[in-house]
Amino acid sequence: MMNDVPESKVESPITANTSENPYEIVKSLLKESVMALQLNEDVYRILEKPIRVLEVSIPVRMDDGSIKSFTGYRSQHSDILGPAKGGIRFHPNVNIDEVKALSMWMSLKSAILGLPFGGGKGGVIVDPRQLSECELENLSRGYIRAITPIIGPEKDIPAPDVNTNPQIMGWMLDEYDRLRGYNVPGFITGKPIIVGGSQGRVEATGRGVVISIAEAAKKLNIPLQGATAAIQGFGNVGSMTAKFLHQLGVKIVAITDIKGGIYNENGIDIPALQQFVSNTKSVVDFPGTNNLESEQLFSLPVDILIPAALENQITTETAPQIQAKILAEAANGPTTPDGDRILNEKGIFVIPDILCNSGGVTVSYFEWVQNNMGYYWKEEEVNAKLEEKMIHAFEDVHKMHQEKQVNMREAAYIVGVGRIAEAYKARGWIKDWSMPFKCKA
Numbered sequence: 037m038m039n040d041v042p043e044s045k046v047e048s049p050i051t052a053n054t055s056e057n058p059y060e061i062v063k064s065l066l067k068e069s070v071m072a073l074q075l076n077e078d079v080y081r082i083l084e085k086p087i088r089v090l091e092v093s094i095p096v097r098m099d100d101g102s103i104k105s106f107t108g109y110r111s112q113h114s115d116i117l118g119p120a121k122g123g124i125r126f127h128p129n130v131n132i133d134e135v136k137a138l139s140m141w142m143s144l145k146s147a148i149l150g151l152p153f154g155g156g157k158g159g160v161i162v163d164p165r166q167l168s169e170c171e172l173e174n175l176s177r178g179y180i181r182a183i184t185p186i187i188g189p190e191k192d193i194p195a196p197d198v199n200t201n202p203q204i205m206g207w208m209l210d211e212y213d214r215l216r217g218y219n220v221p222g223f224i225t226g227k228p229i230i231v232g233g234s235q236g237r238v239e240a241t242g243r244g245v246v247i248s249i250a251e252a253a254k255k256l257n258i259p260l261q262g263a264t265a266a267i268q269g270f271g272n273v274g275s276m277t278a279k280f281l282h283q284l285g286v287k288i289v290a291i292t293d294i295k296g297g298i299y300n301e302n303g304i305d306i307p308a309l310q311q312f313v314s315n316t317k318s319v320v321d322f323p324g325t326n327n328l329e330s331e332q333l334f335s336l337p338v339d340i341l342i343p344a345a346l347e348n349q350i351t352t353e354t355a356p357q358i359q360a361k362i363l364a365e366a367a368n369g370p371t372t373p374d375g376d377r378i379l380n381e382k383g384i385f386v387i388p389d390i391l392c393n394s395g396g397v398t399v400s401y402f403e404w405v406q407n408n409m410g411y412y413w414k415e416e417e418v419n420a421k422l423e424e425k426m427i428h429a430f431e432d433v434h435k436m437h438q439e440k441q442v443n444m445r446e447a448a449y450i451v452g453v454g455r456i457a458e459a460y461k462a463r464g465w466i467k468d469w470s471m472p473f474k475c476k477a
């Protein structure tokens with residue numbers, strides 16, 4: 037990456053960072069982009085921390101009558117381009133640094149896609165599989181009560197992420213409306229359609245992933261018909277990605293989830309698998325496939341590899357095994373900095389998370405727009421608008437990749453940071469791009 041900013045302006049070289057802490061990783065990448073854009077250090081000082089992080093304790097009445105307290109967070113990284121926006125994760129490994137990083141990635145996604153949003157993210161430390169439906173509903177409602185002072189359609193708009201879904205968004209909407217005393221559909225996105233959800237939101241992240249894979253395949257002259265793919269994760273994003281790739285004639289030969297994996301060199305029957313998983317809750321033992329050890333997924337001879345689960349999957353251990361030509365980061369933060377270096381050395385074309393999975397927040401934006409105007413679009417309209425935005429964003433990032441001779445991840449950060457910095461300049465926070473900003477007051 038370009039680096040002709042005087043040493044004194046920015047701290048230690050970013051390439052030294054080998055951390056797997058997503059907050060440290062995103063800060064390093066932000067710093068790199070500030071340097072590449074030759075902006076002054078003030079830009080980095082503004083962006084390196086979320087503007088607001090709330091930690092809450094959520095008491096929940098359990099089915100046995102006892103009270104259990106869960107810890108939750110909401111991080112708002114930036115509201116410079118609009119209200120904070122981003123999902124809510126329920127997972128035992130949720131922690132404050134992860135939530136902060138996820139909110140920073142949201143700021144970048146919104147900027148890259150040209151959405152009028154900042155970045156936010158929430159999480160609760162819980163294994164939802166251990167809760168009954170009633171306990172899950174109580175927790176979802178309790179979380180909204182706890183964070184309600186800082187959220188709202190003009191402040192911060194939540195949405196689904198790992199282990200949360202339209203039903204949970206419906207409970208959360210209902211709790212928020214009860215607290216306000218009237219209907220506020222634009223407070224949350226990813227809701228069931230009957231209460232103001234958008235057509236196409238459930239499919240949006242996977243659809244966006246596939247649009248970006250199709251754009252990458254065009255650049256690399258890889259015909260998608262007959263190409264092969266492997267996917268880690270078969271939740272909302274992984275399953276929808278599989279569905280749309282399958283429709284384009286891509287042969288999906290391997291899929292893993294938290295319980296294990298499956299393989300069929302002739303291609304897995306995705307519609308039948310979706311039906312199977314809706315009953316069994318796992319891909320494991322799907323008829324007509326062989327079971328696969330989860331780690332084997334990364335070494336398969338496929339054209340496209342799609343991590344669609346959690347962070348830190350492409351590491352110094354897994355990256356050397358990868359044979360794919362395209363790595364499409366459907367998950368947030370699936371690649372460590374060391375893993376990334378290996379991918380670069382191997383010449384693998386990476387579609388970075390902040391571009392690849394931004395279809396979800398894009399249709400969430402459409403949902404919020406529809407809620408605000410009280411008029412709803414047909415699914416074809418939503419999908420056409422999504423496609424237009426994703427292709428535009430892909431082109432912006434690809435152009436930066438070529439112009440600055442940086443990889444696609446660096447290019448995506450440069451596009452995102454550049455737009456956020458422009459907004460700070462327009463609002464008077466940054467007086468001069470290259471001179472340190474001095475306040476006279």
Ligand SMILES: NC(=O)C1=CN([C@@H]2O[C@H](COP(=O)(O)OP(=O)(O)OC[C@H]3O[C@@H](n4cnc5c(N)ncnc54)[C@H](O)[C@@H]3O)[C@@H](O)[C@H]2O)C=CC1
Nearest residue numbers: 197198199241269270271272273293294345367368393396
């Ligand atoms: N839901 C959305 O709209 C968006 C989600 N994302 C990201 O996509 C990723 C997946 O999110 P969702 O599909 O919504 O979550 P989900 O909860 O619907 O599905 C997660 C999937 O990952 C699997 N999984 C978990 N740990 C695994 C492991 N160690 N190995 C293999 N599989 C594992 C689970 O079994 C499940 O199939 C996350 O990184 C999330 O932040 C990004 C943008 C939007």
Ligand SMILES: O=C(O)CCC(=O)C(=O)O
Nearest residue numbers: 122123195197396397400
């Ligand atoms: O739909 C949204 O607002 C956010 C989705 C999300 O959490 C993400 O893109 O990581």
